[in-house]
């Protein structure tokens with residue numbers, strides 16, 4: 264791993280539908296190894312979301328405020344369903360900084376099929392976080408490198424969580440505590456005031 268990898272700004276986009284304990288730990292751990300971590304709530308072109316982008320932004324904002332780390336920022340202006348748009352905005356905002364796009368290992372096979380994937384990989388380094396159940400195949404890494412990408416594996420261990428597990432199986436234990444009052448008040452993801 265190159266020494267300078269960790270001097271970049273770490274960018275983590277999320278559907279935040281809803282944010283999970285995994286997102287909380289991921290953001291916290293990234294904030295320990297990168298000088299600055301930036302997140303935002305976004306639409307994903309291949310998902311149908313359970314609630315509006317604005318609502319998901321509010322949830323992520325509440326989580327980021329609860330984590331309360333000085334080098335962790337929510338920057339909703341970066342939000343786009345296309346990573347290339349996000350990265351163009353980030354490059355404009357921080358013209359002299361290196362950027363590293365953070366993804367969980369479940370997205371490694373998807374990235375080569377993203378809109379303007381080569382351009383995406385040229386705008387930022389790729390920081391891959393191991394995700395339980397999603398081993399990283401060498402052939403996938405080679406594919407990313409062939410497309411001009413510079414992937415690095417991040418030494419993080421994040422618990423097995425998924426937003427879809429919360430809304431498909433009502434696994435409320437994966438919801439960060441700070442989000443429970445809003446989710447109950449607004450009857451989101453199967454939670455209600457009575458619970």
Ligand SMILES: Nc1ncnc2c1ncn2[C@@H]1O[C@H](COP(=O)(O)OP(=O)(O)OP(=O)(O)O)[C@@H](O)[C@H]1O
Nearest residue numbers: 277278279285366367393394421422424425426427
């Ligand atoms: N538990 C986790 N471990 C490692 N990476 C994670 C984890 N949860 C989410 N991520 C990564 O964080 C980013 C945002 O994830 P996302 O908001 O899609 O959550 P998700 O749990 O994967 O949602 P869904 O279940 O709907 O697919 C993605 O790059 C994803 O790979």
Ligand SMILES: O=C(O)c1ccc[n+]([C@@H]2O[C@H](COP(=O)([O-])O)[C@@H](O)[C@H]2O)c1
Nearest residue numbers: 276277278305306307344345346377378
């Ligand atoms: O640019 C693309 O083609 C593209 C396709 C799928 C996902 N993304 C982005 O990847 C980020 C993570 O998405 P998600 O749903 O896993 O949270 C989010 O910021 C999406 O906008 C981007």
